[in-house]
Amino acid sequence: MAWLGEAVIICPVALLCVLGIPSLLSRRLAETTINRFLQSAMVIGLAASTLMLCMMLPMKNPHVAVELGNWVSIPGYEFHIKLIFDRLSVPFVMLSYILCGTIFAFASRYMHREPGYNRFFTLNAVFLLGMVTTSLAGTIETLFAGWELVGLSSALLVAFFHERPAPVRNGLRVWCVYRVSDAALLIAALTLHHFGHSDFEKVLGIESWPGGRATVSEYEALVVGLLLLLAAAGKSALIPFSGWLPRAMEGPTPSSAVFYGALSVHLGAFLLLRVSPMLEKSLTLRIVIVCLGLLTAIYATIVGRAQTDIKSAICFASLTQVAIIVAEIGFGLRFLPLVHILGNGCLRTLQFVRAPTLLQDYRQLENAIGDRLPRLSGFWDSILPHGVRVWMYRFAIERGYLDVVIDNYIVDPFVAVFRWCDGMERRWTDYLSGGKSRESDQVTGSPGSLEEFL
Amino acid sequence: MKDFHLPWLELAILFCLVGGAWVGRLRNPHIARNWALLFSGLALIATTGAWLDFDYLDAKQADDTFHLLSHLTGRELLVMDELSAPLLPLAALLFFLVPLATLQTKVRRFSFAWNLVSEALVLALFSCLEQWGIITLLAVGTIPPYLELRERGKPTHVYIIHMALFILLLVVGWTFAEIEGGGGRVHSLWVIIPLLGAILVRSGIAPFHCWMTDLFEHASFGTALLFVMPISGAYAAVRLVMPIAPDWVLSSIGLASLFTAVYASGMALVQTEARRFFCYLFLSHSALVLVGLEVGPVNPLALTGALCVWLSVGMALGGFGLTLRALEARRGRLSLTHFHGLYEHTPELAICFILTGLASVGFPGTVGFVGTELLIDGAVEAYPYIGVAVVIAGALNGVALIKTYFILFTGTRYTSAVSLRIRSRERFAVLLLASLILIGGIYPQPGVHSRNEAAKALLKTREALAPSPTLPTPHHVEEHHAPEHGS
Numbered sequence: 001m002a003w004l005g006e007a008v009i010i011c012p013v014a015l016l017c018v019l020g021i022p023s024l025l026s027r028r029l030a031e032t033t034i035n036r037f038l039q040s041a042m043v044i045g046l047a048a049s050t051l052m053l054c055m056m057l058p059m060k061n062p063h064v065a066v067e068l069g070n071w072v073s074i075p076g077y078e079f080h081i082k083l084i085f086d087r088l089s090v091p092f093v094m095l096s097y098i099l100c101g102t103i104f105a106f107a108s109r110y111m112h113r114e115p116g117y118n119r120f121f122t123l124n125a126v127f128l129l130g131m132v133t134t135s136l137a138g139t140i141e142t143l144f145a146g147w148e149l150v151g152l153s154s155a156l157l158v159a160f161f162h163e164r165p166a167p168v169r170n171g172l173r174v175w176c177v178y179r180v181s182d183a184a185l186l187i188a189a190l191t192l193h194h195f196g197h198s199d200f201e202k203v204l205g206i207e208s209w210p211g212g213r214a215t216v217s218e219y220e221a222l223v224v225g226l227l228l229l230l231a232a233a234g235k236s237a238l239i240p241f242s243g244w245l246p247r248a249m250e251g252p253t254p255s256s257a258v259f260y261g262a263l264s265v266h267l268g269a270f271l272l273l274r275v276s277p278m279l280e281k282s283l284t285l286r287i288v289i290v291c292l293g294l295l296t297a298i299y300a301t302i303v304g305r306a307q308t309d310i311k312s313a314i315c316f317a318s319l320t321q322v323a324i325i326v327a328e329i330g331f332g333l334r335f336l337p338l339v340h341i342l343g344n345g346c347l348r349t350l351q352f353v354r355a356p357t358l359l360q361d362y363r364q365l366e367n368a369i370g371d372r373l374p375r376l377s378g379f380w381d382s383i384l385p386h387g388v389r390v391w392m393y394r395f396a397i398e399r400g401y402l403d404v405v406i407d408n409y410i411v412d413p414f415v416a417v418f419r420w421c422d423g424m425e426r427r428w429t430d431y432l433s434g435g436k437s438r439e440s441d442q443v444t445g446s447p448g449s450l451e452e453f454l
Numbered sequence: 455m456k457d458f459h460l461p462w463l464e465l466a467i468l469f470c471l472v473g474g475a476w477v478g479r480l481r482n483p484h485i486a487r488n489w490a491l492l493f494s495g496l497a498l499i500a501t502t503g504a505w506l507d508f509d510y511l512d513a514k515q516a517d518d519t520f521h522l523l524s525h526l527t528g529r530e531l532l533v534m535d536e537l538s539a540p541l542l543p544l545a546a547l548l549f550f551l552v553p554l555a556t557l558q559t560k561v562r563r564f565s566f567a568w569n570l571v572s573e574a575l576v577l578a579l580f581s582c583l584e585q586w587g588i589i590t591l592l593a594v595g596t597i598p599p600y601l602e603l604r605e606r607g608k609p610t611h612v613y614i615i616h617m618a619l620f621i622l623l624l625v626v627g628w629t630f631a632e633i634e635g636g637g638g639r640v641h642s643l644w645v646i647i648p649l650l651g652a653i654l655v656r657s658g659i660a661p662f663h664c665w666m667t668d669l670f671e672h673a674s675f676g677t678a679l680l681f682v683m684p685i686s687g688a689y690a691a692v693r694l695v696m697p698i699a700p701d702w703v704l705s706s707i708g709l710a711s712l713f714t715a716v717y718a719s720g721m722a723l724v725q726t727e728a729r730r731f732f733c734y735l736f737l738s739h740s741a742l743v744l745v746g747l748e749v750g751p752v753n754p755l756a757l758t759g760a761l762c763v764w765l766s767v768g769m770a771l772g773g774f775g776l777t778l779r780a781l782e783a784r785r786g787r788l789s790l791t792h793f794h795g796l797y798e799h800t801p802e803l804a805i806c807f808i809l810t811g812l813a814s815v816g817f818p819g820t821v822g823f824v825g826t827e828l829l830i831d832g833a834v835e836a837y838p839y840i841g842v843a844v845v846i847a848g849a850l851n852g853v854a855l856i857k858t859y860f861i862l863f864t865g866t867r868y869t870s871a872v873s874l875r876i877r878s879r880e881r882f883a884v885l886l887l888a889s890l891i892l893i894g895g896i897y898p899q900p901g902v903h904s905r906n907e908a909a910k911a912l913l914k915t916r917e918a919l920a921p922s923p924t925l926p927t928p929h930h931v932e933e934h935h936a937p938e939h940g941s
Contacts, residue, residue: 024888026802026881072824072898074906077755077831079824093579115798142825145818152817155856162797162864175856183849190834216830419722421717429664433609439671440727 004052005066007082008093009087009136011045012129019122034121035108041125042101045132049093052085062087063137063208067090077439082138084200088209088273088338092135095342099262099349100128106353109252120160120252127255130264131348135270138200140189143271147185147235150267151178154259158251170247177244181234185271189229193221204277210334212277228275229289234270236322238296242303243403245319253352260315261348266341269325276334286330293327299400306396318348455533456511461518462504462582466546469496470574478567490553490566494573498546501577508539511854523738532581537761538910539690540901541580544768545684549573552676555776555883557754557783564676568598572677585628587646588693592656593621599673599681606736607670609823616655616665622740623652624690631698640700649695650703657687657735657744659707670733671896675782678729679775685764686795689815691747697915701751708748712843714741719850723857728778728788731858735774738851739767739814742844746829749836751916754909756832761905762825763816764899769894770822771885776880781862784874789859793865799874806884811855813847813891821894824902 018037022029029037050232068081104124110215111117126149133146155178157169192203195216203211214221234239237245248260259265272279272289297320304316321344328337366373381389398404429437473493480486508516515535517524524530534542549569556564572595579591596617627648634641653659658666670678691707718738725731746760780803781796782788797804810822818824826848827908834841868874874885894901 024802024805024885025466026876072902074758074902077758077828079827144825148539152812159860159864163795163866164859165793165865168793168860168864172853172857172860176853179849179852182852186830186845187842188829190838190845193831194834194838206881320850414720415724422724424719425664425667429612429668432612432615432664433668434611435609437609437668437671439611440730440787443727443789 001012001052001055001064001085003057004048005064005085005136006068007048008045008052009083010046011041011048012125012132015041016122016125016129018124019118023118029118031108031112031117035104038101038104038108038121041202042097042104046094046097046101049090049097053090053094056085061208079141080139082144083136083142084138084207085136088270089135089220091338091342092270093132095345096128096131096135096263099258099345099372100124100131103254103258103349103353107252110254111252114347116160120157120255123153123157123160124255124258127157127259127264131267131451134267140185140192143274144182144185144189145233147267148182150264151175151182151235154178154248154264155256158248158260160251160255167250169368170244170250173247174244177234177241180241181231181268183280184227184233184234188224188231190219191224191227193233195224195411197282200274204275209274211275214278214281216278216281218282221278222285225275225279225282225285226288228271229285229292232271232326233292234268234269235271236265236326237319238268238323238326239299239400240402241404242296242299242319243314243399246307246312246399249309249315253311253356256311256315257349257352261352262277262345265315265318265322266325266345269322269329269337269341272326272329273334273337276329279329286332286399289330290327293323293330293332297327299323302392303396306393310359312351314348314351314355318344321348455515455517455530456513457519457521458504458507458511458516458534460503460521461520461522462500462532463542464518464523465512465516465531466497466500466504466542467574467577467581470570470577473497474567474570474574477570482526483561483566484558485885486566487553487556487561487866490570491550491752493570494546494550494553494595494760497573497577498543498550501542501546504534505539505543505627508534521828529584531584531587532578533583534581535583536904538580538909539908540575540765540904541689541768545576545580546573548683548768548772549576549680551776551883552680552771552779555780555880556676557877557880558778560783563674564823565598565602565820568602569676569680572598572680573598576680576686579686580684580689583693585631585694588690589621589624589628591625595681595686596621597905599669599677601741602674602677603669603672606672606674606882609668609674613665613672613700616662620652620655623648623655624694627652628694639698641698646695646699646703649699650707653687653691653695653707654710656690657685657711657740658682659741659744660717663714663718663737664735664864667730667733670729675729675775675779678733679772679779681751681897682733682736682740683768683772683775684938685743685767688740688743688747688764691744692912696747696912704751708745708840711741711748712740712840713743715745715847716843719847723850726790728782728790728858728862731790731854732771732778735851735854736767736771738847739763742829743767745840745844747832749833749840750909751913752836753832754913755828756836756908756914757909758902758906759825759827759832761830761908762902763822765901765905766816766820766822766894767814767826769887769890770810770820773806773810773891774814776887777803777810778885779850780876780880782787784870785868790861793863794862795865795868796874797863798867799870800876800914801874802881804859806888807863808855808859808893809888811859812852813895815852815855819892819895821891821898823895824898825905826878911927917936 064085066083068076071081072079106435111120130146130149134143135148135284155171155175158174159168161167235243249256300316300319300323304313309314325337325340477486477490515533517530517533523532553566553569575595582588597810615765630644631641690879715738718734722731722734743760743764746756751756811823813820816822830841830844833844
């Protein structure tokens with residue numbers, strides 16, 4: 001079975017190589033060639049993961065560990081690469097292959113003759129590799145590697161239409177949040193190391209998911225769990241990081257569908273599911289997870305109702321479900337959140353790719369009836385006072401002021417402190433030089449600032 | 455000590471010196487560049503040969519066969535050991551790639567002769583184990599950038615003040631060390647404090663870092679890049695301070711370096727000009743190397759990580775600097791306050807920019823990943839707060855990097871009357887570095903193993919420390935600082 005497991009991971013690696021290396025060598029691949037590579041990789045990868053599933057079905061304890069050996073081994077340190085195929089990873093990998101394959105087929109027409117066709121699919125190959133690596137990771141370092149690949153491809157795809165400033169600014173915003181998430185995950189990994197663990201099997205027990213018994217203490221579970229929750233919150237756009245999700249809609253619709261409707265946005269929930277035996281060790285941690293999930297669900301459902309574009313409305317609908325999935329995990333459920341992820345992922349992908357034609361259909365309907373489509377008043381309209389409704393509308397249209405709060409209380413003070421330091425350095429070098437010391441002051445561009453950029 | 459099959463080290467330095475003298479006589483800069491490339495290419499071949507030979511000999515230390523220099527000076531001046539084995543070809547590679555990637559329009563501004571002389575000094579420095587030899591080479595190495603600044607009519611005060619202070623402290627410190635009986639023992643504060651100061655100044659540890667930003671402001675990008683990129687300050691720390699310093703000195707350097715790593719990463723985020731941004735990015739990474747070196751005696755993993763990061767920073771930030779230099783050659787000094795829209799002109803440079811930048815921050819699949827992992831892992835084992843600070847510095851550097859990528863390569867496409875596409879020599883340099891970064895990232899085991907051996911050898915030099923009668927012994931110092939270690 002090891003060769004099947006290896007085939008699952010080799011497909012995205014090979015795809016990335018055949019798409020990425022020609023870009024580095026300034027060789028442009030034809031669209032048909034790219035499509036052929038995409039189809040082959042998707043079919044082989046999906047077939048391998050399906051075969052793996054079929055071979056695991058008769059097993060009493062469906063848990064297959066594929067050892068890829070030590071990547072680095074020196075006395076006192078080993079970077080072990082191990083893939084785990086179990087009830088959690090196989091459905092997630094298959095979902096990744098199915099949705100990426102569908103979206104690649106859709107995008108091959110949607111992006112036809114678009115400048116950056118090759119770049120789009122290369123970044124998607126990075127994303128697929130990241131997803132498969134994260135899903136199958138048997139150690140926290142391997143998971144971190146996949147996690148970072150997903151983050152990078154997301155940020156660069158949000159900024160795909162890079163001639164306009166808005167996608168680029170939003171791409172940077174997404175990257176900033178992802179870096180916070182990455183840092184939290186890395187610190188969690190280090191903390192686990194500090195407590196003497198790194199292999200999931202050692203931390204979560206060798207039983208097949210979700211039957212593992214964590215070997216960490218309650219205190220260790222709380223510390224590591226909170227860090228992992230922070231990482232998951234960044235990746236799954238939970239409060240207070242929800243502001244990046246509508247911004248990420250600046251990317252091409254196919255990538256929005258597969259990233260923020262289906263796969264990437266569920267990665268935080270996947271992480272929590274993966275470490276779920278550890279969550280059971282700490283009641284405090286589970287309460288925090290439930291609260292964060294419910295708060296985000298309420299936030300997302302309120303904000304989603306006031307969105308003025310269809311992609312943002314869908315992404316907040318998706319976020320509502322992701323937040324409910326997180327709450328379900330906090331409540332101690334395991335298979336329900338997994339099924340919920342699979343269902344929500346498929347539904348939102350469909351909604352995203354249907355969105356452009358749906359608007360066209362609405363227009364045709366309105367033309368046919370000669371009037372606007374009727375807008376039904378909701379339940380809350382009838383029971384909430386006017387003032388509360390206005391306040392909620394403003395709250396929703398400003399997306400809960402989350403970005404403003406982060407800008408005012410984190411970004412602005414941070415920038416102000418370092419600008420002050422920069423000013424002091426200038427005074428010091430001016431003093432030592434006996435005059436103006438900075439040539440770079442004469443290097444001017446159009447007015448702009450980091451705050452505006454962010 | 456074993457002998458090489460050929461006098462590789464002497465040949466490498468000789469090629470550079472002869473090349474420097476020959477190229478300095480040429481008036482045509484285009485011809486001068488071709489000759490400079492030939493000589494630095496020969497030096498690169500010689501240093502690579504030395505590295506391979508060293509690996510083949512499986513020695514702890516090796517020196518040149520025939521012992522020509524030894525006969526002249528009476529002692530072994532040029533020696534390769536585990537630490538310097540990969541540093542020499544890396545330095546030679548950087549000194550080869552910078553002139554190679556210099557555009558035709560910029561050849562008049564770059565001194566190829568001084569470049570070769572600087573290369574000879576750096577190669578000699580990395581081959582030297584003698585303390586006074588190291589001090590002399592470090593001191594002489596500060597002259598070529600000064601001459602360039604003076605020749606270009608740029609302000610030199612900041613550079614001169616810092617370098618003079620560095621040399622003075624180094625000489626004073628080692629003079630006292632000699633008076634107290636040389637290496638192999640813990641010395642008094644008269645030795646330690648000046649040497650500590652010298653290392654902080656040369657490594658650009660805050661608040662002594664302003665000379666580096668000033669150098670990047672006024673010198674040519676290539677000269678500034680080649681002066682700082684070998685991280686000679688770290689080499690001085692390893693050879694001069696590490697073997698004689700008590701633990702509290704290493705902790706002090708580590709703490710100051712840690713602060714610099716975070717501070718410089720924050721400063722990189724607010725810079726409005728590309729060279730200054732690069733300088734702070736480099737400062738942050740070179741400080742991380744020092745953090746690992748100083749945590750090393752407590753946890754050897756961190757030392758191995760630091761030595762890996764030293765190599766990865768050389769490759770990654772070397773390539774990153776070359777990419778920025780190539781962009782600057784096309785657009786002049788680069789402001790970071792508005793979009794430049796260069797992607798469509800030079801997609802290869804964009805890919806190289808992001809690849810080298812990500813390698814520097816330890817992105818998975820690149821040469822920096824395992825080194826950074828080891829450094830953080832080892833640091834956390836020793837002092838948890840260091841690991842967290844290193845992660846924060848890495849996160850900030852990552853944000854600064856992508857922000858700069860977006861500013862330089864995205865935005866409305868820049869309209870140019872001339873073609874800005876990548877030239878074949880630049881393409882070669884870019885592809886070579888990209889290959890090294892990716893191969894080192896995918897197959898890191900040999901590099902990490904070699905750095906681990908170097909770390910063991912370095913730690914042995916500290917094991918040989920004899921306690922000083924006038925100072926608290928390392929054992930006492932450890933006891934005194936025990937609560938901090940445990941925190």
